[in-house]
Amino acid sequence: MDTGTHVVMGLALGGLATLDPVVASSPATVTSVMIATLVGSQAPDIDTVLKLRNNAVYIRNHRGITHSIPAVLLWPLGIVAVIYPFFPDANLLHLWIWTFVAVFLHVFVDIFNAYGTQALRPFSSKWVALGIINTFDPYIFGIHVVGIVIWAFGGHPGYTFLAIYIILIGYYIYRYLTQKAVLRAVKKLIPDATEIIIAPTMKFHQWRIAVMNPNQFFVGRANNNKVRILDQFKRVPVPETPVLKAAKKDKNLSAFLSFSPVYRWEIDDYEDFYEVRFIDLRYRSNGHYPFVAVVQLDRDLNILSSYTGWIFSEEKLRKKLDILPS
CATH class of the missing domain: 3.30.70 (Alpha-Beta Plaits)
Structure with missing residues (x-):
């Protein structure tokens, strides 16, 4: 997801953590968890600084090792090690738990983008990209902003964001089913397809499509599950010249x-x-x-x-x- 969405998700997790009785009973734990979830929701994207070197380094490494299994385990330890000395009265275990949830959620939601992550490293360097949610999804961002506004006007943050995340689970399931419907439509249109890539856009009912069969590339769009091919190219293997x-x-x-x-x-x-x-x-x-x-x-x-x-x-x-x- 984009940086803005990760920020509001970090705030939302801090609010959700108030449902944890151990967190809610300690002002030091509440404050430290709020800081930790905000930092943890951003930490895996620290590799964005690689773009300052050049695009090649950025493309090879962004969402790579910083989103791997070891990183998901190590980020919370590092964040807690920095934050805890400032809040020695905080509950260390629950501070770590909510920091881990923030880091894990960051990597988990990135898997649903078309860009994906190397979340299975070190067991596999394969990019895991489900292509269900756009990198910036206005509905996901917007519902988080609504929750933060409700919180700001006195609403209970825990119950507010619990309701929002239940809604979002339903949203993700709906997007998954919609993508599957588009996939069926593509297979019907191009029955000999050997690879089909379906990627979301910011428009709710529109999807980008790239398809290969043994002889051609097809590029198109789907709108309300209706597929339209926009370009076709002959598939020519790269020669060893x-x-x-x-x-x-x-x-x-x-x-x-x-x-x-x-x-x-x-x-x-x-x-x-x-x-x-x-x-x-x-x-x-x-x-x-x-x-x-x-x-x-x-x-x-x-x-x-x-x-x-x-x-x-x-x-x-x-x-x-x-x-x-x-």
Whole structure:
């Protein structure tokens, strides 16, 4: 989920914790739990700072080790170790329990996004991405804000957020069933599909679709379970040519390939250099595919420039690469 949603979830868990009689009976425990759930709901996303280095490092590592099983166990210990000395009268066990719940919930809800997490590490490096909830879901964010407002106006935080989380469990189940209905519609339309990726959008009834069969890629949208194919591409395997072999050694393209399951590729042969482009087909927006990896190589196959990330115009891409084709 996005940072804002994790923040309101942290506040909500702090409010929910007031239903715990051990927490409610101790002002020090209440205060420390409030701080800990807020921090714990953010801690796994500390790897966002990797974006300051470059997109390749960020793509390879975001929601990786910081969302792994060992991290989920270690984050609460570290957070409690920092907070507890300031609140020595707090109940240590219940402080740890609610901190653990905050960290666990952060990783758990991220699994439902299309981006996903490597939550099974170290047992598996596979990305777990159920694609049911958008990274920012206005309904989830909004109902948390409503709960916080009720709390601010004197409502009981524990019962308020208990009711909200019961509603959200129903919402997640409904989204799951809706996605399954879209999946059935896609299979009916493309019966020989070998891989189907269905991703949510911020619009409640709209879903992004990327499909592969043995010969083609299909890109489309579903609206109210009605599937419409917007683009089709011939599925051409990536050949083992010297240019592509050299391009794959680039850190940006390597990061892209580690992350993207559905893509097409292009090679442009300019007078002085080659340009290799890989295009992720999951994020079609207004007829454009903004998530790409581009590598430029000279005639001796030395890498001149490269980029991976979100690009919404060719002009901006050229600025990133710093080389204009002649």
